[in-house]
Amino acid sequence: MSKQIRQYIGIVTALFAYYLVHEGAHLLYALFTGVFKQIKFMRLGVQIDVYTEHMTSLQLGIFCVVGVLATLIVGYLLTALAKKICKIKSKLFRAMFYYMTIACLFLDPLYLSFLHSFLGGGDMNGIALLCPEGLARCFSGILLVVNGFVFWKLVLPIYRQSFSK
Numbered sequence: 001m002s003k004q005i006r007q008y009i010g011i012v013t014a015l016f017a018y019y020l021v022h023e024g025a026h027l028l029y030a031l032f033t034g035v036f037k038q039i040k041f042m043r044l045g046v047q048i049d050v051y052t053e054h055m056t057s058l059q060l061g062i063f064c065v066v067g068v069l070a071t072l073i074v075g076y077l078l079t080a081l082a083k084k085i086c087k088i089k090s091k092l093f094r095a096m097f098y099y100m101t102i103a104c105l106f107l108d109p110l111y112l113s114f115l116h117s118f119l120g121g122g123d124m125n126g127i128a129l130l131c132p133e134g135l136a137r138c139f140s141g142i143l144l145v146v147n148g149f150v151f152w153k154l155v156l157p158i159y160r161q162s163f164s165k
Helices: 003-033 057-081 091-119 122-127 134-165
Strands: 034-041 043-052
Touching: 003 034, 003 043, 003 057, 003 091, 034 122, 057 091, 057 122, 057 134, 091 122, 122 134
Parallel strands: none
Antiparallel strands: 034 043
């Protein structure tokens, strides 16, 4: 299998895994609190719809935060397991986990710090109920830089060595 095909499959798998983790966390919270309405399939992905009128501001804020926390936890877990993952013989599976790590470490911090201004509020609307939006954006930006450093220093060297073999 060519490198390009592995990359394409890895990216598609990473996006699927990201949505599964992020929206799955929203879904579990909505089911747990009894406010689940429906799953919306949209052009760029999936969204969990809830009965916001049955939620307090705190519950809505937590609903929006759990997706971000879930993806970050999975990203850090994949970072911690990178050496074990790179022992897998299949370059395809390594590529899939590599891109999943990137998606989980970077998508939410990038979105919350910068992109939500252009793409719509999304989770930031609820997070802003818990703390000022500027503070959330600043924290997300710092997290983006920290995750970039973690990726550059810990993840990239392990995968680079693994793929060079």
